[in-house]
Amino acid sequence: MLEALEGSQAVARAVAMCRPEVVAAYPITPQTHIVENISKLVADGKLICELVSVESEFSAASVVLGSSAAGARSYTASSSQGILLMTEVLFNIAGLRLPVVLTCANRAVSAPINIWNDHQDSMAVRDAGWIQIHCADNQEAVDTSIQAFRIAEATELPVMVCMDGFVLTHTLETIEMPDQKLVDKYLPPLNFSRKLDPRAPLSLGTLVGPDHFTEARHSHHAALMKSTAEILAADADWAALTGRSCGGLLTVEGPEDAHTAVITMGSTVCTIREAMSVYPNKRKTKLIKLRTFRPFPAAEIRAACVGCKDVVVLERAISPGAGGILGVEVKAALMGMKRQPVVHEFAVGLGGRDIPLETWPRLMEAVARDEEPSFSILDVELEKLPVEER
């Protein structure tokens, strides 16, 4: 049934349908509505689970680490400073190969403090060893949240579901909420292979020296690379049940023989899609909607860019002193192509800066003008800065 729901409320309900046994979280804007909604579902008896309202995000992540190791389906959510406070635990959860699901309501990272959307937080933990999946709209956030449990539990890798703070979390959309019976059919109860059990005691988190550490890292990397199969299968099976796919690793929209491709993630996908229809381009252009940032689908990106002269990367985070983050990874993926496209990297929408539709024609002008690969932060209004900082 279609319902008008706020993104956070819809995600909370989707998570509840997955029957998590332990939820731990700490409030932070713009994630708060998700845990508030879950708390209400628990209070109303609509979700039966242990809800642990902790004293910090550090403990939120630690609680789900412990509960997951004890074999309980476990969920948490956070944003920005909260994700950064969790960082040490996030690496640990992944290294222990625990099937935790976390929603990151993406937000800028302080200083300056800013509660609005960009992707700096999930980018900061890009190397933590989690699967990271970005949602373009709230329907995808609902569907991906459910798929995330299935992926995490099948691969024994934690999954971070990234949804743009405010743009998605606080926006009402018409959403098709799945039926509980359907979710139960899709997602069987968790049976974790390495759970802490006095009848079959295991030691988890032991000291690993130089003679085995390399192998542990290899096995973690290999597991992430292999997880693409499960990510695709989880999406395909969901599509078979509901008729809705979230787009696997990535999807390509537009003419196959386009000479220009634009790659982006999250809600910016929808903004650009809209802009492309409002400002039809003389050049043939395709839109590459990147869903899975980790594992990074380099081969698929490369295949999608065959025949392109220009590739535009739009991203909502930067690596100060270097440039883009997604941009650098796209460039690396395209290295060695027979006819290597010129990559134009733009950082947009930082700290909630609006991305108006007319950004699109201006971008296309820049692409037509620039022959060389470039990186810039779009729409910097230099007159707002003291002269020496421009």
Add this chain to the structure above:
Amino acid sequence: MNKIEPAAPEAPPQELSPRDRQPRWRGLEAGHRACQGCGEALAARLVLEAAGPDIVVTNATGCLEVFTTPWPQSAWRVPWLHSLFENSAAIASGVEAAMKAKGQRTKVIAMGGDGGTFDIGFQALSGMLERMHNVLYVCYDNEAYMNTGIQRSGSTPHAAMTTTSPPGKERMGKRHMKKDLLSIIAAHHIPYAASTSVSFPADLRRKVRRALDIEGPTFLLVHSPCPLGWGHDASRSIEIGRLAVECGLFPVVELERGELGGVMPIREPRPVADYLKLQNRFRHLFADDHRAREEREHLQALADHNIDKYHLRGDGADPLDTAGIDTVRRGGPLR
């Protein structure tokens, strides 16, 4: 090592060590990598013996974690989880929540060193106590960060030498006091918090069992001599642990919902100097100068204060009041 040799025809019957002859269940096996005379290793074994097999242990980073689990080996016969230095209490909260969700009654024991408990893991511990998780937290107090090479912690006693509180022309070892963690824990008004020492195994075992019988958060502070960090002979760990209690520097007490319940009485308090002089970490306090004398007097005054505060002096009225027998109930509400 793996070569299979035919058994020698007249091999003498293998002598069992006294320990192996005891029909005890061992949660922490022999063969781990602790130093000789490690108080923490012995204390952990005693905790597990008293707790029995139906438990899950979480362990903070520190000596105990490192010396028991060099991959691919582990000395633990119970399910054991190590995550980080500062989150033993929080992961234990999670394990406990999972047990609750699954309707299991398995008890959770969180473990950490003094660094992981007094300092970096304190917030997670306070949160766990406030949320009333059904977890026993055991802190092995060897009064410094031993695993990283003997640095001062919030638990290091005043004037003790560590690698980050060395004595010198301007300093007499650690400048600050040992944090009174037990009082802070008690201020959470949890059902049961107690101190004990590896040198009093009967007391330690009894407190573990008592804590595990209680539904809700409980806390044990276990004084655990460390030959390497304290600078004493490995054969004297137990003796030194007893002296710490008998001089009053490490009071052995029980606190029930924040109120003093029982204490281990001291019939004849030993001078603090008897305790200090066996340890290298206090050697600079025996120099022939007024600063050393002052610090010794200071530590003696701290011990005397503990004896007064907790009414530790045995007065002979109590039938159990023999030196170091056990903790006996003194004042506080009788339940």
